[in-house]
Amino acid sequence: xxxxxxxxxAAELVVQLQRREVTAQAVLRAFLDRIEAREPVVxxxxxLDVEAALAAALDLDRGxxxxxxxxxxxxxxDVYDTFDMxxxxxxxxxxxxxxxxxxxxxxxxxxxxxxxxxKTVTTEFATFPPGPTxxxxxxxxxxxxxxxxxxxxxxxxxxxxxxxxxxxGSIIRPASFCGTVGYKPTFGTLSPIGVKAITWSFDTVGVxxxxxxxxxxxxxxxxxxxxxxxxxxxxAPRIGICLTAQWSQALPETRTLFEVLPGRLAGKGAKVERxxxxxxxxxxxxxxxxxxxxxxxxCLADEHRRFPEQIRERLRKQLxxxxxxxxxxxxxxxRLARESRLQVGAAFGDCDVLVVPSAPGEAPxxxxxxxxxxxxxxxxxxxxxxxxxxxxxxxNGLPIGVQVIGRIGxxxxxxxxxxxxxxxxx
Amino acid sequence: xxxxxxxxxAAELVVQLQRREVTAQAVLRAFLDRIEAREPVVxxxxxLDVEAALAAALDLDRGxxxxxxxxxxxxxxDVYDTFDMxxxxxxxxxxxxxxxxxxxxxxxxxxxxxxxxxKTVTTEFATFPPGPTxxxxxxxxxxxxxxxxxxxxxxxxxxxxxxxxxxxGSIIRPASFCGTVGYKPTFGTLSPIGVKAITWSFDTVGVxxxxxxxxxxxxxxxxxxxxxxxxxxxxAPRIGICLTAQWSQALPETRTLFEVLPGRLAGKGAKVERxxxxxxxxxxxxxxxxxxxxxxxxCLADEHRRFPEQIRERLRKQLxxxxxxxxxxxxxxxRLARESRLQVGAAFGDCDVLVVPSAPGEAPxxxxxxxxxxxxxxxxxxxxxxxxxxxxxxxNGLPIGVQVIGRIGxxxxxxxxxxxxxxxxx
Numbered sequence: 001x002x003x004x005x006x007x008x009x010a011a012e013l014v015v016q017l018q019r020r021e022v023t024a025q026a027v028l029r030a031f032l033d034r035i036e037a038r039e040p041v042v043x044x045x046x047x048l049d050v051e052a053a054l055a056a057a058l059d060l061d062r063g064x065x066x067x068x069x070x071x072x073x074x075x076x077x078d079v080y081d082t083f084d085m086x087x088x089x090x091x092x093x094x095x096x097x098x099x100x101x102x103x104x105x106x107x108x109x110x111x112x113x114x115x116x117x118x119k120t121v122t123t124e125f126a127t128f129p130p131g132p133t134x135x136x137x138x139x140x141x142x143x144x145x146x147x148x149x150x151x152x153x154x155x156x157x158x159x160x161x162x163x164x165x166x167x168x169g170s171i172i173r174p175a176s177f178c179g180t181v182g183y184k185p186t187f188g189t190l191s192p193i194g195v196k197a198i199t200w201s202f203d204t205v206g207v208x209x210x211x212x213x214x215x216x217x218x219x220x221x222x223x224x225x226x227x228x229x230x231x232x233x234x235x236a237p238r239i240g241i242c243l244t245a246q247w248s249q250a251l252p253e254t255r256t257l258f259e260v261l262p263g264r265l266a267g268k269g270a271k272v273e274r275x276x277x278x279x280x281x282x283x284x285x286x287x288x289x290x291x292x293x294x295x296x297x298x299c300l301a302d303e304h305r306r307f308p309e310q311i312r313e314r315l316r317k318q319l320x321x322x323x324x325x326x327x328x329x330x331x332x333x334x335r336l337a338r339e340s341r342l343q344v345g346a347a348f349g350d351c352d353v354l355v356v357p358s359a360p361g362e363a364p365x366x367x368x369x370x371x372x373x374x375x376x377x378x379x380x381x382x383x384x385x386x387x388x389x390x391x392x393x394x395x396n397g398l399p400i401g402v403q404v405i406g407r408i409g410x411x412x413x414x415x416x417x418x419x420x421x422x423x424x425x426x
Numbered sequence: 427x428x429x430x431x432x433x434x435x436a437a438e439l440v441v442q443l444q445r446r447e448v449t450a451q452a453v454l455r456a457f458l459d460r461i462e463a464r465e466p467v468v469x470x471x472x473x474l475d476v477e478a479a480l481a482a483a484l485d486l487d488r489g490x491x492x493x494x495x496x497x498x499x500x501x502x503x504d505v506y507d508t509f510d511m512x513x514x515x516x517x518x519x520x521x522x523x524x525x526x527x528x529x530x531x532x533x534x535x536x537x538x539x540x541x542x543x544x545k546t547v548t549t550e551f552a553t554f555p556p557g558p559t560x561x562x563x564x565x566x567x568x569x570x571x572x573x574x575x576x577x578x579x580x581x582x583x584x585x586x587x588x589x590x591x592x593x594x595g596s597i598i599r600p601a602s603f604c605g606t607v608g609y610k611p612t613f614g615t616l617s618p619i620g621v622k623a624i625t626w627s628f629d630t631v632g633v634x635x636x637x638x639x640x641x642x643x644x645x646x647x648x649x650x651x652x653x654x655x656x657x658x659x660x661x662a663p664r665i666g667i668c669l670t671a672q673w674s675q676a677l678p679e680t681r682t683l684f685e686v687l688p689g690r691l692a693g694k695g696a697k698v699e700r701x702x703x704x705x706x707x708x709x710x711x712x713x714x715x716x717x718x719x720x721x722x723x724x725c726l727a728d729e730h731r732r733f734p735e736q737i738r739e740r741l742r743k744q745l746x747x748x749x750x751x752x753x754x755x756x757x758x759x760x761r762l763a764r765e766s767r768l769q770v771g772a773a774f775g776d777c778d779v780l781v782v783p784s785a786p787g788e789a790p791x792x793x794x795x796x797x798x799x800x801x802x803x804x805x806x807x808x809x810x811x812x813x814x815x816x817x818x819x820x821x822n823g824l825p826i827g828v829q830v831i832g833r834i835g836x837x838x839x840x841x842x843x844x845x846x847x848x849x850x851x852x
Contacts, residue, residue, distance in 0.1 A: 083728065100523055107727035191724035193623045200618055224753045298617035301533035302509065327650045331835075342768075409757075 005030035010072065010160050010214040017071040024057040024071030024115060031073050031117065035158045041139050043132045044153035046078040047085050048118035056115055066113030068221050075153045075162030078119040079126050079146075079196040080106050089196045090122040090131055090146075093307045103194030105163065105205055108222055117159055120149025123370060125300060126165055126198055129312040130370050136178055137398050141363040144174030145370030147208060151178040154208040161218045162208045166380055167198050167292060169359075169373025171206045172403055175388035177363035177371060179399030180208050181422075183215035186409050187383035189223055199295040201337070202288075202380055212387060212422050216415040231415040239265055239417070240275030240351035242405075245282045246374045251361030253394035261355065261402065268424040275354055277347050284340055285374065287333035288381040294330040297322030337381050344382050345407040353417040358403040362394025375403065385411040387418040391425040431456035436498065436586050436640040443497040450483040450497030450541060457499050457543065460583045467565050469558045470579035472504040473511050474544035482541055492539030494647050501579045501588030504545040505552050505572075505622040506532050515622045516548040516557055516572075519733045529620030531589065531631055534648055543585055546575025549796060551726060552591055552624055555738040556796050562604055563824050567789040570600030571796030573634060577604040580634040587644045588634045592806055593624050593718060595785075595799025597632045598829055601814040603789035603797060605825030606634050607848075609641035612835050613809035615649055625721040627763070628714075628806055638813060638848050642841040657842040665691055665843070666701030666777035668831075671708045672800045677787030679820035687781065687828065694850040701780055703773050707804065710766055713759035714807040720756040723748030763807050770808050771833040779843040784829040788820025801829065811837040813844040817851040 005013070005027050016022045032050060039045060060071050076082060079089050081099035088094040101107075106116060121131035123146040133148040135141040136156035143152040147164030151174030154162050164171040166184045175182025184206040192205050209215035220229025241262055243250075250258070262272045297304065297319045303311060304319045311319065348354060357375045364371050379386045385408075390401040404421060406414025431439070431453050442448045458476060465471060486497050502508060505515050507525035514520040527533075532542060547557035549572040559574040561567040562582035569578040573590030577597075580588050581604030590597040592610045601608025610632040618631050635641035646655025667688055669676075676684070688698045723730065723745045729737060730745045737745065774780060783801045790797050805812045811834075816827040830847060832840025 083732075094526065097526055100520065102728035102731075104724045104727045107731050108724060111727065111731045188626060191721070191727065192626055193725040194728070197619045200614060295617070298530045298534060299619040301530045301537065301617065302528035302620070305528075305533050305537045306509075 006034055006157060009211070010217045013160070014069065014072055018065055024060040025054060027071055028053060028057045028073055028115060028117070031159055034156065038136065038156040038158060042134055042136050042152050042156050044120055044149040044156065044158060046088060046119045046121045046131070046149060049085070053115070053117050060113065060115060068112050069109060070113030071115055072113070073115045073117045073159050074109055075117050075120045075150055075159040076106055077147050077150045077163050077165060078122045079165055080163055081194040082106055082116065082119065085116070085119055087119065090124045090126065091303070091310070093303055093310045101194060104191030105222065106194070108191070112221065120153050120162055122146050123148060124312055124315055125196060126167065126170055127315050128370060129315055130367060132367070134367055135363050135398065138396065141365050141396070141398060142177060142367050142370050144177035144363060146170040147174050148370065150208045151175055151180055151182070154178070154180045154210060160210060160214060164206055164208050165195055165203060166206060166376070167203045168288065168380055169376025171208065172358050172376045172386055172388045173371055173373050175208055176358035176399065176401050179390045180210060181212050181215050181390065182388040183207050183209065183219060184380070184386045185219055186385050186411050189411065190219065197299045199292055199299065201291055201295060201334070202383060204380065212389065212415060212419040215387070216419070225412070227412040228415060231412045231419065233416040233420040236269035236271070237352040237417040237420055238271040238350055240273055240348060240354045242275045242277060242354045242356045244277065244356050244375065244378070246285065249360050249372070249374050250357055253361045253400050254357050257392055257400060257402070258357070265421065265424055270424070273351065275347070275349060275351060278343065281340055281347070281378065283336055284381055285377040287336045288377040290329055290333040291337065291381065293318055293322035294325050341382055341408060344384060348407060353414055354405040355421070356403050356405055358388045358401055362396060362398035362400050379405055383408050385414045387414060389418055389422045389425065432460055432583060435637070436643045439586070440495065440498055444491055450486040451480060453497055454479060454483045454499055454541065454543070457585055464562065464582040464584060468560055468562050468578050468582050470546055470575040470582065470584060472514060472545045472547045472557070472575060475511070479541070479543050486539065486541060494538050495535060496539030497541055498539070499541045499543045499585050500535055501543050501546045501576055501585040502532055503573050503576045503589050503591060504548045505591055506589055507620040508532055508542065508545065511542070511545055513545065516550045516552065517729070517736070519729055519736045527620060530617030531648065532620070534617070538647065546579050546588055548572050549574060550738055550741055551622060552593065552596055553741050554796060555741055556793060558793070560793055561789050561824065564822065567791055567822070567824060568603065568793050568796050570603035570789060572596035573600050574796065576634045577601055577606055577608070580604070580606045580636060586636055586640060590632055590634050591621055591629060592632060592802070593629045594714065594806055595802025597634065598784050598802045598812055598814045599797055599799050601634055602784035602825065602827050605816045606636060607638050607641050607816065608814040609633050609635065609645060610806070610812045611645055612811050612837050615837065616645065623725045625718055625725065627717055627721060627760070628809060630806065638815065638841060638845045641813070642845070651838070653838040654841060657838045657845065659842040659846040662695035662697070663778040663843040663846055664697040664776055666699055666774060666780045668701045668703060668780045668782045670703065670782050670801065670804070672711065675786050675798070675800050676783055677820070679787045679826050680783050683818055683826060683828070684783070691847065691850055696850070699777065701773070701775060701777060704769065707766055707773070709762055710807055711800065711803040713762045714803040716755055716759040717763065717807065719744055719748035720751050767808055767834060770810060774833060779840050780831040781847070782829050782831055784814045784827055788822060788824035788826050805831055809834050811840045813840060815844050815848045815851065
């Protein structure tokens, strides 16, 4: 019996598509079946036009092989501009908005033959106020945010890959809650242009995926980085377990996971040691919040000025506060960010990667909030690669896992180690 | 006899507007008179709706004082999105494009009461292929680019301030050619969001202005940086004259200017010394070009994919080349950029600022090309503040001047020194 098309590895799927052993339409239909089954409860999609997607697949099947992603189905978070689909950024201000242009990373995906299936739900402007999406593991729980729909869609098997963005904790946290891999590459690895911005200093384009290998394949292909696409650890890695200054906010399931983690990794051959970050890093979470608020008020300045009543109260207050912030406070935070980026590599010591919590614990109950990005802020501000690797479950049977952090620019090694850890923890 | 409204300093004009001693309409009309007189030859404007601008001025006059820029007229380069004016980015692909949202810096200008007069001509996507604008000092010569219309409009007295952007040499070069002040602040000082991007690593938002004081007043107000707005040198500065690795490309008028410059500055009391940049900086111009080409292909990826025939050949070839570039070449260039940014402050030695050429010489003849940004690339990539100060003329009677470079983040001092130099060279 053959493996179902929606369960093939991305690299294998693309090989079959390129060889015309399967059609783009057949692949898409396999995923559309999953969408049909799960979407009424999961509500991952902000826009999905099945007929248009099938027409695009037919087009690919009839034309020449377009590139290394020919026929590969991709979900796109609804903060990425798309010329042929509505793009609302999770805000009523942009209801029925149709951008003139694809975001850079979407255009490149299409140039390489990728098939954009639809737009996934985002929180309001990729901040905190959530959309209607539920957790694919349990609809009474949040999928996390802001890449809520992308994480839920991948978690429910509706697409193999979906674009997300992270400024605070918007890829790693929903990946953790939905039991998917999340990959936030080094800042600037993929084009952030045409993605609705909330900062200019650390908005990062990345992906939700089923496996580390899939994430590495897709981002490596898009970025033209073979060493990333083919990343495999040739020997057991040296891993630094780092509990971070926020450890007191870890819930029991995370505490238990991190108690057994060193033994499990060492048991597979890894060299494991405890790593503590310099005390100067303790303020980074707060600096992230400061810069986020300051820059966001200057990114969403027009919406804030002309449509304040269409912005939910929590966000509107943050915009008010960001606009009123004395620039000196922002500058102090930016200085800490710059200095910490220079120092973070050294904090790894001899380790290939750090392993830190991804989230306090499993997804909280209710979809009125998206959970706490407390374990993500630092790594967003620092520009490091971060990869969520699922491992185990919390008390309600919802997924948890660990966050693998690499040095800035050292994504290939971080991905190779994350693959190794993924296998070690399975 | 009173000073004409279009000749008042920005700070003084704003005081009179705030006190209602002059109306926003009267101020606007003074500048519209200049536009009427000069625009048929200068062709600085991509969009100008006089009735709409006057209606906006009337609105300001009838309403409460909006903020610290109440009624102050501003031109906006046509790469900034404006919700109420067409925005074509210098490309036929965007003919009749009307963005949904103001760029962040435009929205903030309006929130502070500023009056957007219209959109100024840009080259194609702020790259090299020029628009129809001519040099206000001599219509047979280029105004420079890519902020062609903004420099020409300010140079012709049509607006006191206009927004520009610089990725290669797009503020300093046209300022030099048009005889205006150009101010490229430290990267990230003003919000770049909603400005059509060609890179994500060093596209910088700045202004063209009549005087350094005007530029400092406007940017300092917008950025909430009092120390910048009120920047005045309390004593004669220490100035490093730096001929740069590109000195062989300086034309005779620039050579003559830099021969007499040390004496003129020292004669006014400045401590002047010769500063040479580390040899490692020699490759920065080339690195800038590499990163520009790589990132641009990933910013304009959609236009390049869907509308190649609507992109002029020179730019299209650069996009092809950027897309095909091995990522390793980009990474080497990025590493040099990061390292050089860390070192550039030390290269100043004891000096408050460096003074370097702004352009090879006066504006070249013809409007088919915008001149050479050879003296600007380095400072764009390095994120330093740069201020063009006009001084003297070339062999055809066209303006020339000098470029004042500050340390990264040290804009207030750079502006204070530039003001001092402006007075010393007058």
